[in-house]
Amino acid sequence: MMAIESLPAATRVRLRDxxxxxxxxxxxxxxxxxxxxxxxxxLAVEVVLLGLWAASxxxxxxxTGLVSFGHAAFFGxxxxxxxxxxxxxxxxxxxxxxxxxxxxxxxALLVGIxxxxxxxxxxxxxxxxxxxxxxxxxxxxSKLTGGDDGLTVSRPPLDLGFxxxxxxxxxxxxxxxxxLVLCAYLALSRFLASPVGAALQAxxxxxxxxxxxxxxxxxxxxxxxxxxxxxxxxAGSLYVLFRGFAAPDLLHWSASGQVLLMTILGxxxxxxGPFLGAAVFVVLQEVLSTYTxxxxxxxxIIFILAVRFMHGRGLxxxxxxxxx
Amino acid sequence: xxxxxxxxxxxxxxxxxxxxxxxMLITLGLTIIFGILLVVNFAHGSLYMWGAYVGMGVLSLTGxxxxxxxxxxxxxxxxxxxxxxxxxxxxxxxxxILTLLLTFxxxxxxxxxxxxxxxxxxxSINAPDWLSGTIRIGSVxxxxxxxxxxxxGIAVALLxxxxxxxxxxxxVIRAASSDRETLExxxxxxxxxxxxxxxxxxxxxxxxxxxxxxxxTIYPAMGHNIxxxxxxxxxxxxxxxxxxxxxxxxxxxxxxxxxxxVMPEFALxxxxxxxxxxxxxxxxxxxNLGRLDDGH
Numbered sequence: 001m002m003a004i005e006s007l008p009a010a011t012r013v014r015l016r017d018x019x020x021x022x023x024x025x026x027x028x029x030x031x032x033x034x035x036x037x038x039x040x041x042x043l044a045v046e047v048v049l050l051g052l053w054a055a056s057x058x059x060x061x062x063x064t065g066l067v068s069f070g071h072a073a074f075f076g077x078x079x080x081x082x083x084x085x086x087x088x089x090x091x092x093x094x095x096x097x098x099x100x101x102x103x104x105x106x107x108a109l110l111v112g113i114x115x116x117x118x119x120x121x122x123x124x125x126x127x128x129x130x131x132x133x134x135x136x137x138x139x140x141x142s143k144l145t146g147g148d149d150g151l152t153v154s155r156p157p158l159d160l161g162f163x164x165x166x167x168x169x170x171x172x173x174x175x176x177x178x179x180l181v182l183c184a185y186l187a188l189s190r191f192l193a194s195p196v197g198a199a200l201q202a203x204x205x206x207x208x209x210x211x212x213x214x215x216x217x218x219x220x221x222x223x224x225x226x227x228x229x230x231x232x233x234x235a236g237s238l239y240v241l242f243r244g245f246a247a248p249d250l251l252h253w254s255a256s257g258q259v260l261l262m263t264i265l266g267x268x269x270x271x272x273g274p275f276l277g278a279a280v281f282v283v284l285q286e287v288l289s290t291y292t293x294x295x296x297x298x299x300x301i302i303f304i305l306a307v308r309f310m311h312g313r314g315l316x317x318x319x320x321x322x323x324x
Numbered sequence: 325x326x327x328x329x330x331x332x333x334x335x336x337x338x339x340x341x342x343x344x345x346x347x348m349l350i351t352l353g354l355t356i357i358f359g360i361l362l363v364v365n366f367a368h369g370s371l372y373m374w375g376a377y378v379g380m381g382v383l384s385l386t387g388x389x390x391x392x393x394x395x396x397x398x399x400x401x402x403x404x405x406x407x408x409x410x411x412x413x414x415x416x417x418x419x420x421i422l423t424l425l426l427t428f429x430x431x432x433x434x435x436x437x438x439x440x441x442x443x444x445x446x447x448s449i450n451a452p453d454w455l456s457g458t459i460r461i462g463s464v465x466x467x468x469x470x471x472x473x474x475x476x477g478i479a480v481a482l483l484x485x486x487x488x489x490x491x492x493x494x495x496v497i498r499a500a501s502s503d504r505e506t507l508e509x510x511x512x513x514x515x516x517x518x519x520x521x522x523x524x525x526x527x528x529x530x531x532x533x534x535x536x537x538x539x540x541t542i543y544p545a546m547g548h549n550i551x552x553x554x555x556x557x558x559x560x561x562x563x564x565x566x567x568x569x570x571x572x573x574x575x576x577x578x579x580x581x582x583x584x585x586v587m588p589e590f591a592l593x594x595x596x597x598x599x600x601x602x603x604x605x606x607x608x609x610x611x612n613l614g615r616l617d618d619g620h
Binding site: 118304307 | 364411414415418419420421422424425426428429430431432433435436437439440548552555556559563588589590592593596597599600603604607
């Protein structure tokens with residue numbers, strides 16, 4: 001059998017990157033202050049939320065080597081759980097957000113238990129099948145979800161008991177999103193830097209060898225799958241609050257494809273790469289779509305080149321290679 | 325309310341057969357490519373759509389439907405060769421999952437290119453005169469074109485089997501699907517073989533897209549749903565098995581068509597549940613013929 005290289009390895013986070021993070025967050029926090037209109041604020045919200053979604057997918061791809069073609073399912077479960085609880089039951093923001101994360105996590109647990117023994121193409125196809133089941137259910141159950149017409153969700157205030165925040169303005173919601181995404185990001189990087197994260201790396205590099213030194217491969221994959229699903233759920237819950245609207249196409253396989261695109265553009269195996277990938281995706285979409293309606297074409301070409309020549313190591317590696 | 329008369333159900337079953345044949349043609353292409361190259365080609369649905377557009381072009385130039393049936397698969401086979409040489413072949417030492425991602429990127433490019441060339445508005449083409457009209461079988465009145473599609477699909481499947489079983493090249497292809505290394509040792513140029521197989525698979529999906537066109541409409545996203553259905557068939561058939569694929573396409577075609585009548589809300593959910601279940605409990609497919617036995 002010819003030698004098959006494995007997917008690119010996850011990159012270690014260095015101290016320098018810590019300062020970089022502070023700089024990026026500070027810059028992001030300045031966006032509403034320097035932005036001439038809410039257009040750029042909304043663009044920034046889109047980037048951080050889609051970035052979190054893509055980063056959650058990289059927990060799976062970069063740290064277990066499993067490629068999901070159905071990651072939209074968990075994002076969409078967050079979207080519709082939070083959206084429905086607010087629109088139908090009038091829940092306030094915090095419980096609706098928590099419920100969105102919880103439903104996505106439980107779904108990931110139940111699905112994960114049965115599918116983590118698969119890998120490669122089979123894993124990609126089974127996640128695709130699951131997400132299309134969720135998509136079809138949401139799309140067809142129009143009495144509950146509004147089906148093709150979508151679901152309008154007005155943003156409730158954030159009531160934490162001791163303080164009540166209105167958050168109707170674009171900038172106000174942006175800061176909430178930024179804080180929550182930062183918390184999630186730090187939690188994920190702690191998780192991946194922990195001994196469990198190291199074990200995940202071992203599983204990705206060589207599952208058989210990891211098994212033989214006593215690492216429970218299936219359990220670790222399941223853990224990564226649940227963490228990825230829950231984080232995607234958080235991103236989806238925030239996204240529906242941001243957009244004020246839920247539509248079934250957020251769960252379609254093409255959405256799963258788009259988040260894969262962001263993740264791969266940013267580079268397999270990092271947490272910050274996907275944010276860069278999401279930024280490239282959102283900016284290209286916004287910039288190119290003012291010139292041409294065919295903005296997916298250059299994006300597709302960039303993606304193909306990234307996979308064909310960088311083998312999924314992403315734009316960051318490309319920048320590093322060019323600097324050298 | 326479900327009508328109970330025999331005529332109604334006979335028509336539904338015939339519709340199911342038409343759907344099955346379209347699925348069979350597109351998935352036979354996917355299967356033969358997976359069986360030999362171990363690559364799942366996500367862009368297969370885009371080639372299906374391209375086949376319909378190219379066929380439409382030939383039809384509007386010459387007015388000859390049979391010519392379109394020959395030229396469209398040929399053109400898409402050449403496109404397939406280009407794809408295989410530039411994108412698939414160089415990725416052979418990489419994980420196959422990267423090739424799946426690559427072909428996903430290719431769908432974006434092919435779909436957008438189609439929008440640029442032909443616009444987003446749907447086109448429809450008519451069945452040729454010699455295939456239009458209806459035929460009466462007992463109490464059932466059915467379009468002749470659809471009967472033609474069923475016949476064509478079965479004929480193509482038979483030809484494919486004859487080709488694989490009776491010709492030298494077919495024998496080499498079958499050998500490649502079971503032991504590639506030995507074949508290379510024996511001096512067979514597997515690289516060229518892979519190219520031919522990819523071209524053959526592309527031609528089959530283009531044919532499916534073109535024969536579907538007079539019954540459906542032609543638009544840039546016309547492959548988006550059927551590629552997922554084809555994945556379902558691919559999995560149920562056991563990835564890489566031609567016989568399994570044929571059986572699975574007739575099953576899925578009927579379940580979808582009859583299911584849409586009996587329980588329109590959830591027929592699709594059932595289909596995807598079947599796919600998930602088979603991957604989990606019978607990864608080598610319903611007939612246990614497939615190649616996906618080690619999870620890769």
